[in-house]
Amino acid sequence: MKITEITRRWPDHESAMAHLEKVRWNGHVVCPYCKSEKTCTHASKDHSLPRWQCQDCTRAFSATVGTIFHHTHLPLQTWFLALAIMLNAKKGVSNAQLSRDLGLPYKTAWSLALRIRNAMLTDPAQKRLFQGIVEMDEVYIGGKPRKGGPKGGSGAKKSKRGRGTAKLPVVGVVERHGRVVARAFNNVPLNSDRLNAFFSKHVDGASAIVMTDEFGGYRGLKAITTHYAVDHKVAYVSGETHTNTIEGFWSLVKRSWYGQHHFYSRKWADHYVSETAFKYNNRNNPDVFSDLMRHMAGVAA
Numbered sequence: 009m010k011i012t013e014i015t016r017r018w019p020d021h022e023s024a025m026a027h028l029e030k031v032r033w034n035g036h037v038v039c040p041y042c043k044s045e046k047t048c049t050h051a052s053k054d055h056s057l058p059r060w061q062c063q064d065c066t067r068a069f070s071a072t073v074g075t076i077f078h079h080t081h082l083p084l085q086t087w088f089l090a091l092a093i094m095l096n097a098k099k100g101v102s103n104a105q106l107s108r109d110l111g112l113p114y115k116t117a118w119s120l121a122l123r124i125r126n127a128m129l130t131d132p133a134q135k136r137l138f139q140g141i142v143e144m145d146e147v148y149i150g151g152k153p154r155k156g157g158p159k160g161g162s163g164a165k166k167s168k169r170g171r172g173t174a175k176l177p178v179v180g181v182v183e184r185h186g187r188v189v190a191r192a193f194n195n196v197p198l199n200s201d202r203l204n205a206f207f208s209k210h211v212d213g214a215s216a217i218v219m220t221d222e223f224g225g226y227r228g229l230k231a232i233t234t235h236y237a238v239d240h241k242v243a244y245v246s247g248e249t250h251t252n253t254i255e256g257f258w259s260l261v262k263r264s265w266y267g268q269h270h271f272y273s274r275k276w277a278d279h280y281v282s283e284t285a286f287k288y289n290n291r292n293n294p295d296v297f298s299d300l301m302r303h304m305a306g307v308a309a
Contacts, residue, residue, distance in 0.1 A: 009092050009297040014085070024084035029071040031298075032305040040074040041067050076123050076304045086110055090120050091304075095296060100264035100283060125279035127304045128286035134187060137212040141184045143219045143254040144207060144226065146198060149265055149277065150175030171198075171223070176274050178261070178281055179203065181210050181218075182254045187289040190261070192277040200228030208232060219249050260284050 018024040029037075037047045039062035046063040059068050072078050077087060093109060094101055101109075107117035150173075177198055180190035189210050196202060203225050207218070213233035220226040222239045229235040236249045244250060261284050265272075272280045290296040 011092055014088050014092050018085050021083035031301055032071050040069055041065055075306045076127055100268040102268045125283045129279055129282040131303055138183045139212050139215045141217050142181055142211055143251045144181045145251045145254040146177050146179045147258040148173050148175035148177055179206055180254055184253055188257050188285050190281050190285050194274045198225050200225050204228050221251055
């Protein structure tokens with residue numbers, strides 16, 4: 009959705025709140041505390057916007073209670089603008105840029121963006137098991153060590169590329185012409201047991217055919233699904249056996265890292281990678297803004 013459309017449709021907090029109420033309840037207001045449908049409106053303390061009152065548990069509430077917007081001190085229009093900016097940025101947008109665009113303190117923009125990324129990470133529409141031909145691969149995220157060590161010393165080790173590096177490993181599975189899921193493997197080895205568990209969590213092994221490279225950690229997949237491997241030392245494509253689709257997704261992840269964020273901590277890596285995955289999965293969805301809004305409002309898919 010375009011930024012100009014956000015400001016036209018929801019020019020202030022009140023109109024944005026009315027839209028959230030429509031998305032969440034669609035005219036049938038339910039108390040988020042006791043689930044009662046016996047509700048009525050009453051004026052807020054500052055008389056700026058009416059709030060809802062439950063006639064059973066007597067608690068007052070608004071449409072933000074129990075949602076990702078709960079306890080926010082920002083106007084909802086600011087949330088809508090942030091959501092549009094993040095969805096429109098194919099290679100991502102940094103928290104610092106979001107801070108400048110919305111006129112917010114950096115920590116506020118960071119917190120707002122983190123909640124939106126968490127919604128992308130937990131999107132229920134992405135839970136269906138993958139089927140058909142899928143590709144599985146891993147990538148390593150991180151920067152090169154400084155010359156002379158992190159503090160200018162003389163003991164820096166040469167940075168390795170690919171497997172064996174100290175960078176953060178991220179494992180992904182993609183359906184050809186379909187969806188992708190990717191997760192960081194922080195401080196755990198990439199062995200067959202963990203890779204098999206990740207595969208089984210996201211892929212229907214009985215109906216899928218998985219393509220990987222020659223990495224030994226994928227050999228255990230033969231016990232749970234149909235598995236083909238391409239040896240990149242010989243060729244990158246052998247008929248239908250290749251990992252070009254997942255490599256294309258990794259290019260987006262890396263462009264987000266190098267071009268926008270430059271760094272993100274291992275603690276929050278899944279949120280940033282999942283933002284790229286969410287936009288990849290909805291690349292042909294003309295109403296992705298509304299779909300994500302429904303999830304953020306707590307409406308079941």
